[in-house]
Amino acid sequence: MKNLELDLGERSYPIFIARDLLGAPDLWCKYITSQQVCIVTNDTIAPLYLEKLKAQLSDKTVCEVILPDGEAYKTLATLEQIFDTLLEENHNRTTTLIALGGGVVGDMCGFAAACYQRGVRFVQIPSTLLSMVDSSVGGKTGVNHPLGKNMIGAFHQPNCVLADLSLLDTLPEREFSAGLAEVIKYGLICDAPFFEWLEKNITGLMRRDTDLLEEAVYRSCVNKAEVVAEDEREGGRRAILNLGHTFGHAIETAEGYGNWLHGEAVSAGMVLAMALSVELGWLSDDILVRGKMLLQLSGLPVAPPENMDVDQFLQLMGRDKKVLDGRLRLVLLKGLGESVVSSDAPVEMIVQVLRAAGVRA
Amino acid sequence: MKNLELDLGERSYPIFIARDLLGAPDLWCKYITSQQVCIVTNDTIAPLYLEKLKAQLSDKTVCEVILPDGEAYKTLATLEQIFDTLLEENHNRTTTLIALGGGVVGDMCGFAAACYQRGVRFVQIPSTLLSMVDSSVGGKTGVNHPLGKNMIGAFHQPNCVLADLSLLDTLPEREFSAGLAEVIKYGLICDAPFFEWLEKNITGLMRRDTDLLEEAVYRSCVNKAEVVAEDEREGGRRAILNLGHTFGHAIETAEGYGNWLHGEAVSAGMVLAMALSVELGWLSDDILVRGKMLLQLSGLPVAPPENMDVDQFLQLMGRDKKVLDGRLRLVLLKGLGESVVSSDAPVEMIVQVLRAAGVRA
Numbered sequence: 001m002k003n004l005e006l007d008l009g010e011r012s013y014p015i016f017i018a019r020d021l022l023g024a025p026d027l028w029c030k031y032i033t034s035q036q037v038c039i040v041t042n043d044t045i046a047p048l049y050l051e052k053l054k055a056q057l058s059d060k061t062v063c064e065v066i067l068p069d070g071e072a073y074k075t076l077a078t079l080e081q082i083f084d085t086l087l088e089e090n091h092n093r094t095t096t097l098i099a100l101g102g103g104v105v106g107d108m109c110g111f112a113a114a115c116y117q118r119g120v121r122f123v124q125i126p127s128t129l130l131s132m133v134d135s136s137v138g139g140k141t142g143v144n145h146p147l148g149k150n151m152i153g154a155f156h157q158p159n160c161v162l163a164d165l166s167l168l169d170t171l172p173e174r175e176f177s178a179g180l181a182e183v184i185k186y187g188l189i190c191d192a193p194f195f196e197w198l199e200k201n202i203t204g205l206m207r208r209d210t211d212l213l214e215e216a217v218y219r220s221c222v223n224k225a226e227v228v229a230e231d232e233r234e235g236g237r238r239a240i241l242n243l244g245h246t247f248g249h250a251i252e253t254a255e256g257y258g259n260w261l262h263g264e265a266v267s268a269g270m271v272l273a274m275a276l277s278v279e280l281g282w283l284s285d286d287i288l289v290r291g292k293m294l295l296q297l298s299g300l301p302v303a304p305p306e307n308m309d310v311d312q313f314l315q316l317m318g319r320d321k322k323v324l325d326g327r328l329r330l331v332l333l334k335g336l337g338e339s340v341v342s343s344d345a346p347v348e349m350i351v352q353v354l355r356a357a358g359v360r361a
Numbered sequence: 362m363k364n365l366e367l368d369l370g371e372r373s374y375p376i377f378i379a380r381d382l383l384g385a386p387d388l389w390c391k392y393i394t395s396q397q398v399c400i401v402t403n404d405t406i407a408p409l410y411l412e413k414l415k416a417q418l419s420d421k422t423v424c425e426v427i428l429p430d431g432e433a434y435k436t437l438a439t440l441e442q443i444f445d446t447l448l449e450e451n452h453n454r455t456t457t458l459i460a461l462g463g464g465v466v467g468d469m470c471g472f473a474a475a476c477y478q479r480g481v482r483f484v485q486i487p488s489t490l491l492s493m494v495d496s497s498v499g500g501k502t503g504v505n506h507p508l509g510k511n512m513i514g515a516f517h518q519p520n521c522v523l524a525d526l527s528l529l530d531t532l533p534e535r536e537f538s539a540g541l542a543e544v545i546k547y548g549l550i551c552d553a554p555f556f557e558w559l560e561k562n563i564t565g566l567m568r569r570d571t572d573l574l575e576e577a578v579y580r581s582c583v584n585k586a587e588v589v590a591e592d593e594r595e596g597g598r599r600a601i602l603n604l605g606h607t608f609g610h611a612i613e614t615a616e617g618y619g620n621w622l623h624g625e626a627v628s629a630g631m632v633l634a635m636a637l638s639v640e641l642g643w644l645s646d647d648i649l650v651r652g653k654m655l656l657q658l659s660g661l662p663v664a665p666p667e668n669m670d671v672d673q674f675l676q677l678m679g680r681d682k683k684v685l686d687g688r689l690r691l692v693l694l695k696g697l698g699e700s701v702v703s704s705d706a707p708v709e710m711i712v713q714v715l716r717a718a719g720v721r722a
Contacts, residue, residue, distance in 0.1 A: 083506055084506075117512060118516055145444055148448055152476045153478075
């Protein structure tokens with residue numbers, strides 16, 4: 001087992017990483033200080049793990065909210081279901097919410113916890129690789145709007161995260177790969193040795209070897225935790241976590257949330273960001289090739305969808321949060337493990353890189 | 362003119378109190394740092410003051426959201442209108458929201474600002490006495506749920522508050538009185554000299570004398586600011602601001618939001634809290650009589666509505682946020698200007714006080 005403490009002053013919390021954490025409540029029950037508990041999950045995860053979790057909470061007053069699975073339901077309307085249940089069951093402000101599921105469940109449950117009675121406690125039990133290495137670290141919560149992803153939300157830190165690797169046993173291959181996109185991202189933006197470790201171990205990781213998984217999740221969380229601890233509210237450095245995300249969000253929005261998985265869109269987006277970095281003369285072509293190779297070995301797409309055109313990209317990127325007063329700010333690489341947030345790429349160069357990647361004019 | 366600085370570390374902000382502040386942008390324009398501005402107001406206030414405000418913002422890119430007036434619209438559904446406009450107009454995370462209206466507009470605009478792209482700046486221009494002395498100080502924002510008031514929300518501090526007393530010229534008498542309920546509350550909970558000043562000046566205040574109003578708003582804000590600065594997130598002392606509110610929320614919920622104004626419900630609630638304090642032997646009957654008198658002279662109800670019964674009160678009070686693990690926590694008085702949060706009153710005594718106030722069994 002590995003664990004780390006996210007250092008955010010009075011909002012610090014531990015992340016436990018191991019198999020069979022659900023069955024080891026001694027480790028985590030002290031983070032559930034209330035009598036009332038509300039488990040938020042979805043209709044894919046509930047049949048697999050809900051009863052097991054509830055069995056560990058037999059001394060609590062537990063209610064549950066089972067949401068429909070999918071990014072398409074990450075909306076204010078779905079959020080209301082959580083509030084309805086909390087109020088119908090008379091939950092007070094000492095209650096604890098538990099997110100049992102992937103990023104969508106975590107983001108929605110976390111946002112519900114941020115807003116219910118202006119903030120209650122919550123514990124995250126991520127069920128996907130993506131949510132273990134990404135959304136369970138850093139306190140970003142929220143829902144989508146038809147005009148943009150994650151446009152409504154809050155910063156709200158969990159009280160504890162249980163990354164139970166056994167939950168990955170039931171994760172479909174495509175979603176496992178999507179999680180690897182974010183794992184690889186940490187190597188690219190700030191941890192060259194980790195990138196090299198991934199290149200060496202990608203075959204074992206794809207077989208879901210427990211020790212390798214534990215190491216990959218741990219190093220991803222450590223990397224993200226370091227960035228987040230420096231910049232909890234995303235004023236500066238935290239933005240590097242968005243490598244590939246501005247392109248990626250455009251892809252997700254154009255294709256409809258959930259048709260391209262987040263990690264798949266980020267994978268294609270990272271390749272575009274690397275290509276732009278090469279074009280600016282900041283990154284050697286060699287790194288771009290290695291990055292593409294590692295993503296491909298992880299079962300990820302490395303080219304944008306064929307049905308998008310350049311204008312659609314630019315328009316959807318303009319709506320992303322990473323735009324400051326009209327200039328496109330993008331995360332780019334100055335080398336393996338070295339990232340910068342930059343407005344240096346002129347629109348013409350972005351267009352050129354998109355065209356070179358096969359995007360229609 | 363009077364002004365005060367709310368001291369909340371990096372979230373500190375000024376409150377300006379005077380007539381004709383809208384016409385003095387030199388004072389406040391530096392708090393609007395963005396090019397994009399979104400004014401949130403309602404259909405009562407818009408015809409009166411929206412054009413005047415917009416005239417001061419002619420160098421900005423301004424859009425507006427005009428909500429239907431009333432507590433009944435303080436919902437997640439109405440909130441979505443604000444998000445829709447912000448996204449349709451491509452507002453980015455540097456945007457500034459301006460709340461032009463009473464408490465409902467302020468709470469919703471503030472909550473929208475708290476959640477839009479996980480938090481943007483906002484400026485509050487309260488148009489009612491209640492919102493000048495209450496909701497514009499302290500950063501509480503949110504919306505109602507059919508099962509409870511202010512159940513969904515966030516703490517989010519404005520960047521500046523303009524309490525423009527000229528806006529009170531158009532405030533209906535009943536709403537002016539409702540605002541006085543909160544003014545009187547500050548005297549009762551923590552400022553005996555202010556209570557005595559109010560007893561002396563209530564006739565002039567009811568005539569809306571500018572100097573008296575300025576003083577009343579200023580001392581209310583100073584009192585609230587002191588309490589809030591000590592306890593921004595309502596862990597402890599801030600709870601005293603809820604004198605009369607647990608009873609009051611029950612009244613508002615039973616009667617339907619907006620049928621009893623918030624201040625009216627709080628007025629009747631404060632009388633019940635004072636009566637309970639007398640019953641506990643903590644408060645002299647004399648203070649109860651003076652408190653009732655001052656509320657009556659302010660045009661406020663001092664008895665609960667006739668159509669409620671005791672069970673309804675208890676049930677609705679049990680849903681209030683001020684309940685901790687099953688025990689009713691109430692704000693009570695130990696003397697004029699001395700308040701405590703206490704679970705000492707047994708349910709039987711609460712029932713007795715309600716019955717004595719004319720509430721049906």
